[in-house]
Amino acid sequence: MDLQLTRKKAFVSGSTHGIGYAVARGLLLEGASVVINGRTEEGVQRAVRELEALVPGADVSGIAADFDDAEQVRRLADALDGLDILVNNVGLFELAAFEDISDDTWQRYFDVNVMSGVRLSRHAMTSMLAQGAGRIIFIGSESGVNIPADMVHYGVTKAAMLALSNGLAKLTRGTGVTVNTILGGPTYSSGVAETVHQIAQAQGLSTDELKTAIMSGNATSLLERFIDPGELANLVLYLASPLSSATNGAALRADGGVLTAML
Template identity: 45%
Template structure:
């Protein structure tokens, strides 16, 4: 399958590292002009420089803005102008005793993981529908369906994101714009390495720590390993393409078989 995104502009939020960086790279390889987003100008410029080393000649635009705020969302949109593909990847996660999560922390998870995506969709969807083409992709998580006891606030936010995706897909019905969510399973990123070491012996080498984590805390995984960020990016690039024109309102799984269901 030849995916060609030349002439399209994509905004990938939270794309200075991890899954977001892999998505930005995948879209750039497909020919898209990609807005690489981070909160600080320094980190964003560094991420752009790394991506240019991996994808020489890519058209990358540094978008330094905290898109979890209204001001930052407007700055990101103003920086890029027309956006054809919006990937709402920004998110926070961490473990917490459910009875110790404060109201402030509940609100923070909703603000960053849900409302940031809603706000950018609200800003960019009208232009997409007016032009008759667009893609909105929300990066969700297996925790949206299989809520971990140690991450209830995170699971809540990702469940809400599935509802947001379905609702906006209905809003865009018949316009040529598709809206989908991608359910990412346990993925190997720097943040997840820290998370793994919160739950297993910190003295273990990484390969062994990963195996212990999957065996003890994610035994449902059929892949039996952490997913690499590039594997999430492959799905996102496909859903951003012309070839995915009939896929909308969906929650598509790249979870290594973690969610025990025969339905998406």
């Protein structure tokens, strides 16, 4: 299927690894021009080289910015002109007891997980609405619907992201611009892989044993395994394409059946 993404200009936040990296690779394979992002210049340039090797002839570049710093985000946004596709992917997560989460940590989670999307979307929507076309996609989580007790701060920010996306979609009425969220399930991103590896070592288990134990303990997963980042990226590609023109203001699940509601 031709997704009609050739020569479309896309920016993917937090895309030097994990889900964002898989999204950037998929967009490049579809012929889009992609700007990736990470916290350090070294990491960004490494990912650019990797993507150029994976997708010969790819039009890929990168901009380093830490989304915990509003000024860096402002400079990043100023460097992004004429975007057709914005993928708000960057995010923080960690396991933490509620009583141990400080005010500073709450603020950092809101700055990175929520305000990154506010700042980038505010910049991108102006030109998208002016040209009458564009796609804004938030990479959300089922944790924004079913808040995990051991990651309350993460779940709350993902719920806020879902609300932000829905509200922005209402500003696109009668235009060719759409705003949607993907509710991902347990995904074996690089960050999750690192966490699983650390826990497995501490418990004297192999990584595969712990992965199996984690998903076996997830009573509602229909997939019964971790989701691959590329599986989420496939849905992003569809939402980024002109083919998804009738999908707007939606939260689409790619959660492996973890959420039990019918809608």
